[in-house]
Amino acid sequence: MSQQPARTTFSHLPADKQERVLNAALNEFADQGYHQASLNRLVARAGIAKGSLYQYFPNKEGIFRHIFQLALGRVRQTLVAVKDSTENENLFIRLEKSLKAGVRFLQEHPRIYSLYLKIQFDRQVPFRQEFLAAVRRHAGEYFGSLISRARARGELRPGISEPAALFLLDAVFDRFLQAVAVPYLDVTFNLHQAPEEIVQRRIRELIDLLREGLAA
Amino acid sequence: MSQQPARTTFSHLPADKQERVLNAALNEFADQGYHQASLNRLVARAGIAKGSLYQYFPNKEGIFRHIFQLALGRVRQTLVAVKDSTENENLFIRLEKSLKAGVRFLQEHPRIYSLYLKIQFDRQVPFRQEFLAAVRRHAGEYFGSLISRARARGELRPGISEPAALFLLDAVFDRFLQAVAVPYLDVTFNLHQAPEEIVQRRIRELIDLLREGLAA
C-alpha cells in the first residue's frame, strides 16, 4: 500500500470530474471484474479521453487500487459505527443488528459488494491477497471483539472454541449477504431480492439456530 | 442442456488424445476462469492444432459446457456415495463424515473445485445460472434429506425452521471447503493447506457448535 495510485493531476481536477471518473471506474470494475474491465469502455462512460486517464493514473492497476481503497474505507467506517452503537447489548442482539447493517450496506453500496465478490476467487487479480487479507482482518477483529465481550459476560456456553465460533459467524454472515445479493446461491431461503420483512424473519431464525443449536 | 457440446469427431478419437484435450481444457478453465482462458494456450498445452479443437467442439462455450458436465457428474457421484454409506447414522455423525468427504473431494479434484469457485461470482460466464442452480439443487437435496431423516428420528430440537437449518449447513460447509482450498479467506482457523489432523479437529469443533449452539 506504499505507492500513491493516483497522480497529483487527478487531485487538482474539479470535484465533479473526479466523481465522474471514479464512478465510471467503480461501475466498470464492479460489473466486469478486474481483467474483463475495459479502459476504453471506462473512458467512454466517464466522458474523457483515453490519454487523460493516463494523466490521472499510472496504469490499470493504479485505477483499481485507488477504487479498492476507497471501498475499503467505506466498509471500515460502517463496521466501526455498528460496533460502537451496540456496545452494551447482548451478543445475540448485536449479531442480529450486525447482520441487518450488513444487508443495509449491501443495498446501499451494491457495486462495492459486487467488486468484493468478484475479487474473491480470481487469483489473477493484482493485490488480491493483500486486499482479501485486509477485509478478513477487519471481519476477524469485529467478530473477535463481540465474542470476547460475550465470553466476559458469561453469555457463551463454556468450553466453546473461540476460533470455531468466529469461523462460524464469519461463514454464516458472509453467505447470508451473498445470498441476498446473488441469485441462485441459496437453496431454500430465496433471499435474493426478497422483501425486507422476509429477510428480517430469516435473520431471526438464523440467529436462533446459532444461539440454541440444532440438537434436541 | 439440450445441445451436444462435443462433435462426433471427438468421440472417435483415441482415448489418450481425448484425455489430453480434456485435461488441458480443465487446467486452463480452472486456473483462468472462463473469459481469461485462452484457446491458444489450451491447444498448445494439449499439443494439438487450433483447427483441430474446432473439429472437436463448436466453440469456446461448447468446450466449457463439456468440461462442466463432466465435473458435475463427479460431484453427483460423490454425494450419492457419501449419503448411502452413512444412511443409518446419527445426524451429527453424518455431517462430520460429509464434511470430511468434502475435504477429500477437494484434495482429489482441486481443479474441479477451483472451476466451481471461479464461476460462482462471474455473471458473464455462459450457462452460469443453469449450472449454479444444478449444484445448489444437489446440495439442497442432500442436506434436505439428512435433515428430514434427523427430524423423523427426533434428533432435531423441536420448532426449528427447516429452511434455516438447511441454509446454515450449506453455508458453513461451503465456507469450510473454501477456507481449506483458498488462502486468506479464513480469519482464525488457518485451514488453508493445514495438516490433516488440524482439519479433523476443526471439523469436530464446528459440528459441536452447530449441535449445541453458542449460548450458555
Next chain:
DNA sequence: ATTTGATATGACCAACTGGTCATGTCGCAG
C-alpha cells in the same frame, strides 16, 4: 503579445483474442 506549464486529446501501436478455411495427410474401399 508572448511564453510557459498544466491539462486534454485521439490516432496509433504491438499483442492478443476467438474463430475460419484452404490445404494437406493418410488409411481404406474400389
Next chain:
DNA sequence: CTGCGACATGACCAGTTGGTCATATCAAAT
C-alpha cells in the same frame, strides 16, 4: 493405382486490449 472421407494443420481475419505520444488548448504570468 485411384479416389474418397475422416481428421490435422497453421496462416489468416477482424476485433479488442492496455498503453503511448505528438499535438492542441488555454489560463496565468511576464
